[in-house]
Amino acid sequence: MITTTAMLRNWLRHAAALIHEHRELLTELDCTLGDGDHGLNLDRGFVAIVGTLTHDTEMSADKVLHEAGIRLIANVGGASGSLYAAAFCSAAQAVAGHQSLQAADVLTLMRAFRDGISTLGSAKAGDKTMLDALNPAVTTLDTALMRGRTLSAALHSAAAAAQAGAAATMPLVARRGRAVYVGEHARGHQDPGATSAALLVLAFAEVM
Incomplete structure (x- = not known):
């Protein structure tokens, strides 16, 4: 299967729909562990992304992803905006010039997406973040x-x-992000960033 730029645009549209559908859950989770605005901020950011999407089938994969990152940094406050913007821009660099993506390219894209967050946030597995x-x-x-x-x-x-x-972030104590400040009270609560990250992966799978 070849992933076209049209599929990437559909991924972003579907991701926006899933974020919107789950915005209250994401915000509720963030009320315990962060600033209480994760769902609302991401919803606003992905609305902005959808607003910039074009039907130009000649647009390269990196352009689609880079534009998503730019929209997020411009419209989403806090760490989540910067982290997801870094993820999309890192993914864009990894597939620069591609009009379509083979399976190996999609893996490269997903690795770069993850690594953009890891590099900027200096987090690792078990820190109770998007990376989990x-x-x-x-x-x-x-x-x-x-x-x-x-x-x-x-x-x-x-x-x-x-x-x-x-789901496995629930028993963890955060070692990165705003949730660090709640200490042991983070136990028993699912990380909002990990939850939104899982929604983005789900959106990608569902557009296939």
Whole structure:
């Protein structure tokens, strides 16, 4: 399966729909662990992304992703805007010049997306962040593709791994981000960033 720039635009549109659908949940989670605005901020940011999407089928993959990053940094306050902007811009650099993406290119894109967040946030697995969803997603996608699964099937497995990773943040104490300040009170609460990251992976799988 080849991923076209039209699919990338559809990914962003579907991600916007999922973020909007879950904005209250994301905000509720963030009320305990952060500033209480994660869902509302991301919803606003993805609305801005959708507003800039073009039907130009000649637009390269990196242009689509870079524009998403620019919209987020311009419209989303706080750490989440900067982190997701870094993720999209890193992904854009990784697939620069591509009009379509093979399965290996999608893996490269997802790795770069994760690494953009890791580099800017200096976080690692178990820190109770977005990476707790993205790390297992990338690892699962890599393994599934190596075993010869289709891109669609591999992405669905990655989405399930991301959701499981987000759920696994519940017993953790945060070591990065605003949730650090609540200390032990973070236990028992799912990380909002990991939750939104899992939604983005799910959106990618569903547009396939």
